[in-house]
Amino acid sequence: MKIPLSWLKEFVSLPAKVSAEDIAQAFVSVGFEIEGIDYQGKDLKGPLLVGKVLSIEELSGHKKPIRYVGLDLGSGKTRFVICGARNFKVNDLVVVAVPGAVLPGNFAIAARETYGKVSDGMICSAKELGISDEHAGIIVLPEGKVGSDAIKLLEIEDVIFDVAINPDRGYAMSVRGLARELSASLKCKYIDPASNVQVKKLNAIKSPKAIGVKIEDKTGADQIFIRTLDQVNTKISSPIWMQRRLEKCGMRSISLAVDITNYVMLELGQPLHAFDADVITGGLRVARANKFSKLVTLDKVERKLSADNLLICDANSALALAGTMGGLASEVTSQTTKIALEAAHFDPISIARNSRFHKLSSEASRRMERNTDPALTEIASARAAQLLIDLAGAKYLGSSFAGLAIKPRKIKISVEKVCELVGAKYTLKQVKDALILIGCKVTGSGSIITIEVPTWRPDLSNTADFAEEIARLVGYDQIPLRLPTGKSGAKLSTMQNRKRQIALMLANQGYTEVINYPFVNQQLVDALGFTGDRAKSFKLANPMSEDFPLLRTHLLPGLLTTLSRNINRGAKDLALFEIGSVFRNISPLGKVVLPTTERKPSQKV
The missing domain is CATH 2.40.50.140 (Nucleic acid-binding proteins)
Structure with missing residues (x-):
């Protein structure tokens, strides 16, 4: 994800003398690779x-x-x-x-x-x-x-960081997420942009003209907010500051309404969609395609729907591929005056299936697939609605909500277990400080602490997950370097010692050790006169070469082949040896039982 330094500075109090290289290293130290740094305006001189x-x-x-x-x-x-x-x-x-x-x-x-x-x-x-x-x-x-x-x-003089986001860190595909990580790495003050949104002010406004919503397929979504606005002036151009921030993040300006939804997505990490409310019949609903067979998306492609596709529909038709792309029929145009803003927490697997089935990857789907913060549906929709009020002169009609209340997740972990997993000694204060930096609420003063997991971190579910977070935030360089020691101590087994002694003895007598491929063919086995158990081999199902489809039953074929090759190339004084495995098909193999894919395997499997 591309992110400008000027935007990060709004939410992170950076040291006065920190350089772009220092910031890049700060991201790397907490696990985010920097793929590039663009110094915009560096080689531009006025007037x-x-x-x-x-x-x-x-x-x-x-x-x-x-x-x-x-x-x-x-x-x-x-x-x-x-x-x-x-x-x-x-x-x-x-x-x-x-x-x-x-x-x-x-x-x-x-x-x-x-x-x-x-x-x-x-x-x-x-x-x-x-x-x-x-x-x-x-x-x-x-x-x-x-x-x-x-x-x-145009705010040309800026530094743009191209940050690689791992699949399990969807929260970081936003200014909010990356600013939090940067502040944690540099130990700077962080301001959560979500805390600046005036949600209660908008929620207090009620109107029967607001578009309703319901979730018909409970497996597809657990949260959805619809905010309805009227008298929207969609002919107004987006302000320069918004256009420039979108450009710096690799997106282009389209129209004011679309730019606002994209801007909020980049800022908070919650994808939104704007519908032309005048074309909606009977409210919106989250449902599977079922009877709907096709949908023309915003890219003007008619897509054949699978019954399993998750959609946003009204009473009569499919309006959008949920979490992926909107439909052309409900597109916001310059003639639109009434808008329904949608923000939802969809099932990540359903969105991934939508995207793969239609070979359609969008900025929204890439975030939804990685899982978004369910608490942001209310906040992000309010932020976008307020921007429409401020920039497009819109009148707020009201909101509708469907879904379940968000329940806090609390997990107990052992500080001693964390230290054991990482291989480092952490104090209780270090553990608490690290977890607070990523948004956790920590209680407890003994070896067992209770953690309230932030809604934007669904990936944190057990002690190992928290151990990883603590290790990266305290610093990987704080983990002592120690070689692992086996159960019987750091020593060679009897067989390993015997092999090394034999190899050393032969080498001292002038022999050269070779390592050959363990593959032979039937002609070579017959030529050497192997019979009985010495000729019983295994045939490979996918051999590297059809000329050598069998596993060797003796080391001699490989040694003779190597000897012949060296003699043909002019070598006259040769002494070779090899230590390796041979494979003889002299006892029946056990039957391989693979777990079925029709249902989830049991814990015993």
Whole structure:
């Protein structure tokens, strides 16, 4: 997952002199590999200004469309530049690099004559500024003061970390999760972004116009919140700060409503979906596909449904592949005015099956498959609703909920057992401090402590899980280095000693030890005249080579083959030996009993 340092700083009080390399190492020390660091704006030099398009003159007679554009950069004088892009019009705000600026790739901007005109600068695309791969057109700003610093407006100077997230750490696929891990590693103050959301304020608003919801398939979900908003102005562009944060995390801006759901997903880790509430009939429900045979998803692909697919439906039709992708029929468009926001805690296996069956992996499904925090359904939906109110002028109608109350999980562990598993001596304070850093509530002062497991850590269920957390947060470098000792002590067995003595004796007499493949063929066995037990071998079901399908019953075939090969290559003085296993089919093999896959094996198996 890509995450900008500027976003992390909102929730972690980092030391003043910490470097990007220090932060990367802090992530690594608690088990998160850094796949790359992108220093945005490092090789960009201003002046880079916000400009307003005053005029556009189309230049003809060239191989491609060319425009001669007049710009207002706040100086009181019109600046003219040549531009080939077509995605802007008069009065649009654009990003302009003026002479003296240097763009990534050491591309210096200077006034120059081209196409019979003097171009006194350049209108820039996102790719030319090194902030994204988008180069279909130049950047058109939704807001900005003419003549102001575009580098500051676009928050270009930032550090982007590409963090590898393990499959069992779904909570870390968010700013919330990674900020918590970073604060734990650096022992810095952490502010949980979920704690800033005003949930009670929205929950107090009730209305019969709110879209209802129910969970028909209890195996598919245990929590779902629907928040309904009206008078949503979906034609408004997303603010620059939101667009830039999405870009830094590797996503593109689509529309205000969609951007808000993606933004909250990145911030808190809870996928959301926005439905056009006016197309919903009779409320929403979580159900299996059953009678529904097809669904056209947002990518405009008609998908044939399996009866086992988990869906979000209304009374008449399937509206979305649950936790994976929405349906085209209920898509939020520029004409939408009423929105139903959905946040749910789905069964991870059901979402993984949805994704695999349709060969459709999305940002939402990748998080749902790893399991999300059930407590976030209420919080994330409230956060998205508040953003729609603040940015799109929406009116909140109310919310509906279906599912079970979240019950706290409490587990007792032994501190002594933790020390035994890790191989290090930890004090009670070290154990408690480490567990508190990951969000646990710890009680008890003796060797047995009680832990209330945070809702975002479903992977913590036994002593070994907590031992792993304690080891990584206290520091792997604090575990003493000791070689394991066998039950009978660190010594060779009688047979191992005998083999080594024989090998050493032969080597002292000039023999060379060889290690051959234990495979032979029937022709070689017959040629050496092996009979009886010495000829009874095993035939391999999947031999490395069809020329050697049998396991050897004697070491001699391999030794003779090696001897022949060396003589053919000019060797004259040879003395070889081999110590290895032989395989003789002289006693019946026991029957292999495999556990059935039709049901879960018993503890005895």
